[in-house]
Amino acid sequence: MLLCAFFPHSGILFAAEETLSDQELLRKIQRDSIQYFVDCSDPGTGLTLDSTQPGSPSSIAATGFSLAALAIGQKQGWLSYQQAYHQILKTLETALNGAQHQKGFFYHFLDPKTGRRVWGSEASSIDTALFIAGALLAGEYFKGTPIETLSQQIYDRVDWKWMLNRSDLICMGWKPQTGFLPYYWDSYSELMILQALAIGSPTHPIPPSLWNQWSRFEEEYNGARIVYSHTGSLFTYQYAQAFIDFRKLNDQGINYFENSKNASLANRQFCIENSSEFLTYGKDSWGLTASLGPGGYKAYGALPGQALHDGTVAPYGSAASIVFTPEESLNAIRFFYENFRDQLYGKYGFKDSFNLGKDWWAQEYLGIDQGIMVLMIENYFSEGVWKPFMKIPAIQKWIRACRLNAVPPEAGLSSPAPSEPVS
Amino acid sequence: MVLLIISTTLIFALHFGIWGYALKEFSDESVRNALKMTSRLNDYEIARYQPAGEVTLPKLALLRETELFSSRQREILQGILSETQKRTIFLGIPLLFFIGWGSIFISHKIAGPLYHFNRIFKELKAKNLTARVRLRKYDEGKKIAETFNEAVLELDRSVAKMKKAAREAGEGVKLPNALTEELSQFKTTQN
Numbered sequence: 001m002l003l004c005a006f007f008p009h010s011g012i013l014f015a016a017e018e019t020l021s022d023q024e025l026l027r028k029i030q031r032d033s034i035q036y037f038v039d040c041s042d043p044g045t046g047l048t049l050d051s052t053q054p055g056s057p058s059s060i061a062a063t064g065f066s067l068a069a070l071a072i073g074q075k076q077g078w079l080s081y082q083q084a085y086h087q088i089l090k091t092l093e094t095a096l097n098g099a100q101h102q103k104g105f106f107y108h109f110l111d112p113k114t115g116r117r118v119w120g121s122e123a124s125s126i127d128t129a130l131f132i133a134g135a136l137l138a139g140e141y142f143k144g145t146p147i148e149t150l151s152q153q154i155y156d157r158v159d160w161k162w163m164l165n166r167s168d169l170i171c172m173g174w175k176p177q178t179g180f181l182p183y184y185w186d187s188y189s190e191l192m193i194l195q196a197l198a199i200g201s202p203t204h205p206i207p208p209s210l211w212n213q214w215s216r217f218e219e220e221y222n223g224a225r226i227v228y229s230h231t232g233s234l235f236t237y238q239y240a241q242a243f244i245d246f247r248k249l250n251d252q253g254i255n256y257f258e259n260s261k262n263a264s265l266a267n268r269q270f271c272i273e274n275s276s277e278f279l280t281y282g283k284d285s286w287g288l289t290a291s292l293g294p295g296g297y298k299a300y301g302a303l304p305g306q307a308l309h310d311g312t313v314a315p316y317g318s319a320a321s322i323v324f325t326p327e328e329s330l331n332a333i334r335f336f337y338e339n340f341r342d343q344l345y346g347k348y349g350f351k352d353s354f355n356l357g358k359d360w361w362a363q364e365y366l367g368i369d370q371g372i373m374v375l376m377i378e379n380y381f382s383e384g385v386w387k388p389f390m391k392i393p394a395i396q397k398w399i400r401a402c403r404l405n406a407v408p409p410e411a412g413l414s415s416p417a418p419s420e421p422v423s
Numbered sequence: 424m425v426l427l428i429i430s431t432t433l434i435f436a437l438h439f440g441i442w443g444y445a446l447k448e449f450s451d452e453s454v455r456n457a458l459k460m461t462s463r464l465n466d467y468e469i470a471r472y473q474p475a476g477e478v479t480l481p482k483l484a485l486l487r488e489t490e491l492f493s494s495r496q497r498e499i500l501q502g503i504l505s506e507t508q509k510r511t512i513f514l515g516i517p518l519l520f521f522i523g524w525g526s527i528f529i530s531h532k533i534a535g536p537l538y539h540f541n542r543i544f545k546e547l548k549a550k551n552l553t554a555r556v557r558l559r560k561y562d563e564g565k566k567i568a569e570t571f572n573e574a575v576l577e578l579d580r581s582v583a584k585m586k587k588a589a590r591e592a593g594e595g596v597k598l599p600n601a602l603t604e605e606l607s608q609f610k611t612t613q614n
Contacts, residue, residue, distance in 0.1 A: 053463065055456030109464070119464055120494040172472070183472050231470075290470055297466035 022330055023381075025337060027076075029319065030377045033349035033370040034073040037066035038087070040348075040367065042112040045098060046091025049112060051366045052348070057119055058112040060099070061127040064134030065371025067091060068243075068385065071141035072378050085147070088138050092150040095131070096157075102174055104158030104204075106131060122173030122181060125163050129194040130368075132158065133243045133389070140388035155394070160198035160206050168213040170194060170206070187215040189229040192240035192256065199401055200394030208401035216254065219304035222269040224262040227254055232305025234289035234317040235372065237263045241323070242375040244395065245386035249404040257324070264321035268328055270302035271313070278311035279356040284335035286328075287317025291353040291369065294360040312360070314353040315344065316369040320376040349373065426525040433518045440510055445503050457499075461492040536564040540571075551610045552579035583611040 020028065040049040047058035048066040067088055074084035099115035100107050107117035108124040132155050139151035165171045169184035170191070185191040191214060198206045216227045229236035237260035240246075246256040271278075271286035288307075290299045291314035300309050318325075318332035336344055343361045344351055352362035352369055378384035389395060399405055447453065465488045539556050546554035552575060556568040586606045589598055 051463075053456070053459060055453065055460050057460075118495070118498055119460070120491065120498070121464075181472070297463055297470060299470035 022334070025333065026322075026330075026377050026380070029333070029337075029349045030072070030374050031076070031078050032347065033374045034069045034078060036348035036365055036367065036370045037069045038073075038079070038083075040365075041066055041087065041091070044090075045094040045112060045115055046087055047094060047099070047110055047112045047115060048367050050109065052364045057109040057121075059109060059127065059367055060106040060124070061108075061130040062367025062371065063091060063095075064127075064131030065368055065375070067131075067134035067138040069371055069374045071138045072374055072384060075141065075384065085142060085145070088142065088147055089150070092135060092138075092147060092154065095135070095154050096150055101128075101157075102176070103162045104128070104154070105163060105174065108173070120175070122175050124173045125170050125185070126172065126190060126194050128158060129197050130239065132197055133193055136392050136394070137243065137385060137389050140391060155197070155201070156203040158197075158201065159204045160201050161204050163198075164206060164210075168210055170198060170210075185214060187217060187230060188227050189231075189236040190239035193243055196240070196244060196395060196398045200392075200396075200398035202394060202397075205397075208398075211402040212252075216252075221304045222262070222266045224266070226262050226266060226304050227256075227259050228263065228304040229301075230306055231290070231299040232263075232267075232288070232301030232303060232307050233299050234264065234267050234287060234301070234321060235368075236301075237324075238320045238372055238376065242320070242372055242379070243385055243389045245379075245383065245390050249399065251402070251404055260321070261324035264318075264325045265328070266304065267302040267317070267321075268325070268332075270307065270309075274309070278309070280311045280313045280354065282335075284328075284331045285313055286332060287314050287319070287321075288312075289314050289317035291317070292362045292364060292366070293353060294355055294358045310355065311357040312353050312355040314369065315350040316352070316373050319350065320372040322376055322380045326380065426521075426529070430518065430522055430525070433514055433521070437510060437514045437518070440514075441503075441507050444506055448499050448503060457495055458492065461488050461495065465491055532561055532563045535559060536562045536568065539568075540564075543571075543575075547575070550608050552582055553610055553612050579611050580613075582606065582609045583613040586611065586614060 036052075037048055040052065041047065041063070042049075042058065045058075046063070046066075047060075048062040049056045050059035050062055070079060070084045070088050073079040074081055094115050095106070099110055100117045102123040105123040105125060105128045108121040108127050109119045110116065111118050132151075135151040135154055139148035142148060160170070163171050163174070165180045167184065169186050171180045172183040172185060173181045175181065185194060195211055195214070199208050199211060217230075218225050218227050220226070241257065241260055246260075249256070267288055268283070268286040271281035271288065272283050275281040275283075288300045288302045288309050290301075291297070291312065293300065293310060293312035295310070298308060298310075298312075299306070300312055300314070301307055302309065315333070315336045318329050322329040322333075336350065340354065344354055346365070348365045348370055350373070352364055352366050354361045375385050379386050465484065468487075469484075536556075536558050539558060543554050543556050555572045555575065558565050558568050586609065589603055589606055592598060
């Protein structure tokens with residue numbers, strides 16, 4: 001009472017924090033996460049830091065997520081049109097004219113002030129694809145403006161064929177000193193966004209037949225057959241689907257939306273099954289995905305797959321599965337927020353990860369991890385990324401070229417109904 | 424004086440700017456951050472590129488990190504060198520122009536009076552006592568010129584007086600021809 005007398009608004013605030021509806025909580029997470037891209041992008045170039053760790057370089061993938069997040073932030077009214085427009089435009093101008101690249105492929109890490117390659121990083125195919133996806137989405141949000149034109153120019157410049165290195169698979173990267181990396185995108189993972197943009201390219205497309213060249217390993221877990229990534233990390237089931245709406249697409253009998261739903265449920269089940277051994281895990285505490293951990297950054301994951309785990313859970317993992325598993329994800333989000341808010345939630349939303357058994361709490365935010373949450377929550381509420389992204393001619397071209405909508409859903413392929421957002 | 428102050432300031436700014444930048448890049452905090460980032464980026468590489476099931480030996484990881492760290496140090500050194508080059512161009516070239524312009528300005532301030540003095544000395548040698556040193560507003564040596572002109576003026580008046588005395592002595596006093604001849608050679612303001 002006394003406190004309320006002196007601080008008349010405090011009681012209301014506390015009450016509001018306690019009684020956040022699901023929608024309010026999700027919007028809060030989204031809004032706070034977007035702030036990362038406002039605060040952690042260089043004001044001169046627009047390039048976004050990889051993480052909040054001091055000395056962090058900018059990451060081209062995080063910058064791609066930034067473009068998407070700023071567009072969403074403007075749509076939600078959290079950022080003014082001018083603010084979002086100018087930051088996106090500046091970023092695209094940097095990407096087109098200032099950021100170091102090789103045949104349109106950006107280097108993974110860049111100096112945030114100059115756009116020069118740093119840390120001897122590679123010209124990265126997947127990170128470039130994530131940037132292009134963010135740029136094209138921003139182009140759709142700001143249609144008819146220079147943002148749309150610049151995004152298309154950046155996309156058109158990428159020589160996807162070159163990254164094949166005369167093979168049937170897309171190479172992971174290229175370095176000036178050593179040439180192409182000895183690693184290729186050869187199996188199911190986040191590669192689908194890369195393949196879609198490469199096949200759909202209006203200027204340097206790769207042959208659509210290459211869509212069938214990468215492996216789709218399947219295994220049964222938790223009563224479902226899952227096309228799995230080798231790490232079993234949740235992000236590999238999420239990145240492509242943050243942009244592409246796979247619900248009505250089928251690929252040789254595989255529905256990747258349904259697949260990601262099963263993989264998310266498997267991830268949760270894996271945590272439940274290991275909860276006696278690891279204190280962090282539980283039915284509402286799941287999310288094994290690439291994240292920071294007590295021993296550094298690791299590609300944590302669950303079965304099926306490599307399933308590297310040590311009791312570290314990343315809230316973004318379960319949160320970004322919200323389109324696949326709304327109920328389970330919401331329960332996890334609420335569990336993390338209500339039980340560990342003080343240690344796990346900060347000015348940019350959820351911090352990266354935590355491990356109760358080792359009493360370890362990440363103090364950092366990672367750009368790509370904040371970004372995926374922003375996009376997926378938007379899809380959950382309004383399909384706000386899927387709808388504009390699916391209209392992009394390159395995506396339509398890829399769908400047609402790979403005959404991904406050839407078989408109607410009635411033919412026995414699973415095609416889930418759109419998730420019902422919580423109001 | 425102004426030129427000296429400006430040039431010195433610019434040279435010191437250039438010197439300390441470069442050193443400040445270099446020291447900042449190699450401060451304890453920066454190196455600590457770079458080491459942490461080395462470890463992080465190595466983790467990223469392992470997470471993305473290491474084939475399933477392959478375990479990295481701790482020593483191998485250390486080697487990778489060392490390689491990454493040294494590559495980063497090379498980038499920092501390259502950055503310092505290019506920054507030095509940039510600063511040298513942006514500060515050094517204006518400084519050179521400034522010094523060049525200053526040198527011309529100073530040399531004119533000194534060379535002009537010297538030329539004038541030389542000319543006046545020649546006039547004096549030709550026994551022209553009407554000649555005076557006239558300097559420009561910003562020329563050096565104005566005080567000396569003033570004293571010099573005063574001295575020449577005195578001499579001028581003195582010789583003029585002697586010439587007058589010689590004339591007035593007239594026929595009554597027989598002056599040596601050599602003296603009259605010598606005095607007549609002097610050009611004075613008053614005859």
